[in-house]
Amino acid sequence: MSGYVGIPYADKGRDESAGLDCWGLLRLFYAEQFGHRLPSHDGRYLSSDNRAETCALARFEIDRAWHPVQMPHWGDAVVLNVLGRPFHVGICLARPDFLHTLDPHQGAVIDSLRSPAWARRIDGYYHYRKD
Template sequence: MSAVDEARRWLGTPYVHQAATRGAGCDCLGLIRGVYAAVVGTTPEVPPAYSRDWSEPQGTEALWQAALRHLQAKPLGAVAPGDVILFRMRSGAVAKHLGLQTSCGANARFIHAYQGHGVVECALSAPWQRRIVARFAFPAQQTGQE
């Protein structure tokens, strides 16, 4: 199953901070962790408890560093469906939101878990695109690989 297909199975999951259970609740990290487990065949590290501001008070890029441990970094311009995209929600803040690109081009879209909305697929509009600071691919699947 592709990352896009798996992420679409999560649509409608309620937003629940620090959760990662399809249909019951997840946040943006929980969504990506769930998709990772389904498409890679292993479970990434379990994150320590985290606040909604992530590591903003400390100024550390905790989410970015975790992504680098488990995903393959890509150039920002190497856009493809299934990419994990990392957002910085405001200038000078740490990157603290994740999504999964579902389509590219003029009608680019992405899936993310958003507080107050749950897991939704929406347009990757110019305001969202301006906030992208990193792009990643999932590693090769562990199951069925030699």
């Protein structure tokens, strides 16, 4: 997973060299690791900071192509609450680690879902339904 760590963060980012937002990182990971082409959705929200738009889009995407799981496996998505709403997505690695990007100063990082910053923010785990 070290190949993903450090990829720069960019609002609405869909290009690895220019930077990725959390959905862009998930798209890249799924394309490279599983051969799945997830939709871009880059034209469906104005900014990653627009919580209402991104939450609605997250719900749409989950209902469209993902199913909830109780025990996540490597590569499953974890949806996390930010400011009380399901807003952020990461990729489950070896438990309890996950890969995500949210901070423009750090880029993509591996964090622990057991850390105080994330343990109480888990909205759910999801497995992608293959195309």
